[in-house]
Amino acid sequence: MAETRSEQLARALEDDICAGRALPGARLDEQVLAQRFGTSRTPVREALKMLAAQGFVEIRPRQGAVVVGLDVRQVLELFEIMAVLEGLCARLAARRMTPAERAELTSVHAECQRLAAAGDPDVYYAMNTRFHEVIYAGSHNRQLEEETRRVRNRLSPYRRNQLHQLGRVAKSVQEHDDVVRALLEGDAERAETLMRRHIGIQGDSLSDFVSNMSMPHHVAAPQPSLAGAITRPTIVR
Amino acid sequence: MAETRSEQLARALEDDICAGRALPGARLDEQVLAQRFGTSRTPVREALKMLAAQGFVEIRPRQGAVVVGLDVRQVLELFEIMAVLEGLCARLAARRMTPAERAELTSVHAECQRLAAAGDPDVYYAMNTRFHEVIYAGSHNRQLEEETRRVRNRLSPYRRNQLHQLGRVAKSVQEHDDVVRALLEGDAERAETLMRRHIGIQGDSLSDFVSNMSMPHHVAAPQPSLAGAITRPTIVR
DNA sequence: ACTGGCTGTCTTGCATGCACGAAAACCGAT
DNA sequence: ATCGGTTTTCGTGCATGCAAGACAGCCAGT
Numbered sequence: 001m002a003e004t005r006s007e008q009l010a011r012a013l014e015d016d017i018c019a020g021r022a023l024p025g026a027r028l029d030e031q032v033l034a035q036r037f038g039t040s041r042t043p044v045r046e047a048l049k050m051l052a053a054q055g056f057v058e059i060r061p062r063q064g065a066v067v068v069g070l071d072v073r074q075v076l077e078l079f080e081i082m083a084v085l086e087g088l089c090a091r092l093a094a095r096r097m098t099p100a101e102r103a104e105l106t107s108v109h110a111e112c113q114r115l116a117a118a119g120d121p122d123v124y125y126a127m128n129t130r131f132h133e134v135i136y137a138g139s140h141n142r143q144l145e146e147e148t149r150r151v152r153n154r155l156s157p158y159r160r161n162q163l164h165q166l167g168r169v170a171k172s173v174q175e176h177d178d179v180v181r182a183l184l185e186g187d188a189e190r191a192e193t194l195m196r197r198h199i200g201i202q203g204d205s206l207s208d209f210v211s212n213m214s215m216p217h218h219v220a221a222p223q224p225s226l227a228g229a230i231t232r233p234t235i236v237r
Numbered sequence: 238m239a240e241t242r243s244e245q246l247a248r249a250l251e252d253d254i255c256a257g258r259a260l261p262g263a264r265l266d267e268q269v270l271a272q273r274f275g276t277s278r279t280p281v282r283e284a285l286k287m288l289a290a291q292g293f294v295e296i297r298p299r300q301g302a303v304v305v306g307l308d309v310r311q312v313l314e315l316f317e318i319m320a321v322l323e324g325l326c327a328r329l330a331a332r333r334m335t336p337a338e339r340a341e342l343t344s345v346h347a348e349c350q351r352l353a354a355a356g357d358p359d360v361y362y363a364m365n366t367r368f369h370e371v372i373y374a375g376s377h378n379r380q381l382e383e384e385t386r387r388v389r390n391r392l393s394p395y396r397r398n399q400l401h402q403l404g405r406v407a408k409s410v411q412e413h414d415d416v417v418r419a420l421l422e423g424d425a426e427r428a429e430t431l432m433r434r435h436i437g438i439q440g441d442s443l444s445d446f447v448s449n450m451s452m453p454h455h456v457a458a459p460q461p462s463l464a465g466a467i468t469r470p471t472i473v474r
Numbered sequence: 475a476c477t478g479g480c481t482g483t484c485t486t487g488c489a490t491g492c493a494c495g496a497a498a499a500c501c502g503a504t
Numbered sequence: 505a506t507c508g509g510t511t512t513t514c515g516t517g518c519a520t521g522c523a524a525g526a527c528a529g530c531c532a533g534t
Contacts, residue, residue, distance in 0.1 A: 002298050004517065006286065030486070040519045042279075045487085046286045049243065053287035061241050062486055062525050077380040080329070084321045092317070143314040151384075241487065267516070277489045282517085299495055299516055 005039050009047035012037070017056050017067055018156040024069035028057060055154055070158065078155050083200030085148040086132065090179060090195035093138030094188040101138050102184060108134050109180050116173040121163040124172075128163070131176060135183070135195075172198075242276050246284035249274070254293050254304055255393040261306035265294060292391055307395065315392050320437030322385040323369065327416060327432035330375030331425040339421060342371050346417050353410040358400040361409075365400070368413060372420070372432075409435075 013033075016022040028048060030041045037044070048065045051057045059065045070078070097105065108131050115124045132152070136145040163169050175198040182191035250270075253259040265285060267278045274281070285302045288294045296302045307315070334342065345368050352361045369389070373382040400406050412435040419428035 004298050006517085010290075041486090042518055042520090046283060046517095049283045049286050050290035053247075053290035061239050063527090064485070074380060077378045080325065080378055081322070081381050081384060084325045085318070088317065088321045141314045141317055143311060144318050147318060147388075243487085278516090279488055279490090283487095300497085301516070 004043070005037075006043040006046035006050070009033070009037055009039070009043055010050045013047055013051055014054075014056055014153065017051075018153045020157055020160055022067050024067050024157055026067045028065040028067065030064070054150060067157075068154075070154075075155065075158050078151055079200060082148070082151050082155065083196045085144065085151060086135070086199050087192040087196035089135050089139040089141075089144060089148055090183065091188045091192035092141055092144070093135050094183045094186050094191040096140045097138040097183065101134065105131075105134050105138065105180060105183065109176055112173055112176060116169050119169075121169055124169050125160075125163055128172065128176075135179075138183075241280070242274075243280040243283035243287070246270070246274060246276070246280055247287045250284055250288055251291075251293055251390065254288075255390045257394055257397055259304050261304050261394055263304045265302040265304065267301070291387060304394075305391075307391075312392065312395050315388055316437060319385070319388050319392065320433045322381065322388060323372070323436050324429040324433035326372050326376040326378075326381060326385055327420065328425045328429035329378055329381070330372050331420045331423050331428040333377045334375040334420065338371065338375050342368075342375065342417060342420065345371050346413055349410055349413060353406050356406075358406055361406050362397075362400055365409065365413075372416075375420075 013022070013028070022028070030044050030048070033044045034041045048057060048059060052059045052065065056068060057065045058068050093101075108127065112124065112127050112131055115127050118124075133149075136148050139145060163172065175194065179191060179194045179198060182194055250259070250265070259265070267281050267285070270281045271278045285294060285296060289296045289302065293305060294302045295305050330338075345364065349361065349364050349368055352364050355361075370386075373385050376382060400409065412431070416428060416431045416435060419431055
């Protein structure tokens with residue numbers, strides 16, 4: 001297998017963050033983590049450094065690591081990036097997807113529609129993620145795939161509840177439908193535009209989102225310097 | 238100052254890589270680096286982990302770290318990303334740049350023109366970088382700014398000689414001119430399109446570049462597993 | 475009571491030590 | 505001489521130890 005502990009830890013911690021088990025602002029204590037994972041502090045530290053380099057945690061020298069808390073502005077900034085990245089994925093996918101991939105897309109999209117009708121936003125959320133993943137892969141651009149996924153993951157603590165907006169699921173699946181059509185027709189330009197709109201500011205999902213957010217759960221860092229001020233009791237799990 | 242050694246090291250190493258002092262494929266020996274920087278291996282390791290997380294180096298467990306060597310395909314992939322990111326910068330900058338920033342842009346652009354006429358590609362290269370930086374900043378989107386710079390840095394080992402192409406400097410500055418015009422007119426759409434073209438595949442800079450490249454200097458990793466096969470003598474400086 | 479400084483405690487940052495694994499060096503056999 | 509297997513060597517991965525810095529609590533002074 002040949003995977004080092006620090007990598008395992010990094011993945012585990014990133015997962016905790018993305019899944020919302022470690023909330024923004026939560027303190028990540030080296031010793032506690034070391035103990036939880038049954039290692040020494042060293043690999044924990046290395047994992048934290050990696051996550052810091054990717055923007056998932058913030059390490060303030062001599063003050064420890066906390067899960068990054070993004071304020072509204074920063075979230076919007078990331079959405080702007082997300083829109084063009086996903087847009088590019090769609091553009092490239094329209095040109096490059098293999099027949100098998102197109103079939104996969106169609107099938108996942110159908111599943112999305114089914115689950116949307118079913119009505120559970122959380123279940124839909126999972127399939128929605130798969131839908132987008134299929135398009136990332138369809139771009140046949142690994143770097144882009146990784147980059148896009150990374151930004152997506154950074155946002156994930158904040159989008160969790162997005163689909164709980166009334167009617168948002170229906171709208172999402174409708175937008176997917178338009179994207180799929182463009183993709184299958186090979187209309188790269190339109191696919192990109194539609195995807196951008198789906199993710200980006202132009203869709204009203206975002207403004208809903210913002211108004212809902214203004215401090216996502218309870219924590220957050222309006223000023224970076226305040227991020228750690230609210231030192232909550234190291235929950236993480 | 239409050240900056241940890243591992244951060245300093247990370248910046249120093251990233252700089253070595255971007256500046257071409259550490260070539261793709263070069264082995265980064267922990268002990269050697271530790272000695273050079275007068276520390277123990279620990280902060281060196283942490284720095285390497287950070288760089289690995291950002292895609293600058295690759296750490297193969299138990300086999301040490303090497304500067305990432307991108308093959309042609311991967312470079313093209315990154316250019317595709319670069320194009321949309323810089324395009325977004327331009328789009329946003331067209332709308333958001335302050336008068337002061339617009340003045341700065343104009344002035345840097347003028348300087349570019351002057352240096353282009355002067356004829357030294359390397360001097361122009363530096364000013365060209367500043368030009369793009371002004372636009373990153375003009376986007377008023379910090380996340381985007383960082384992200385774009387990061388991708389740019391990852392590519393930098395490969396673009397160094399790009400401008401040595403005959404006539405490339407003149408073309409570059411001409412494209413800048415078009416971008417600047419769109420920016421100053423506040424034409425976001427056009428600014429984005431032009432910038433995309435400037436960076437991306439549509440400009441012929443890239444195909445020139447590719448034909449010139451096919452293994453940038455001597456090293457490279459067509460197959461990831463081969464990356465370190467060519468273990469060159471740990472130059473780095 | 476509130477502010478400012480001091481001290482103690484605790485966590486981080488870095489150094490060092492040790493063991494496992496991989497590559498290189500070696501060696502005998504064909 | 506080349507090849508397969510062994511041994512040796514060396515570098516990495518992780519554990520541990522130690523010192524400096526940050527925060528909390530305490531105390532004195534206003």
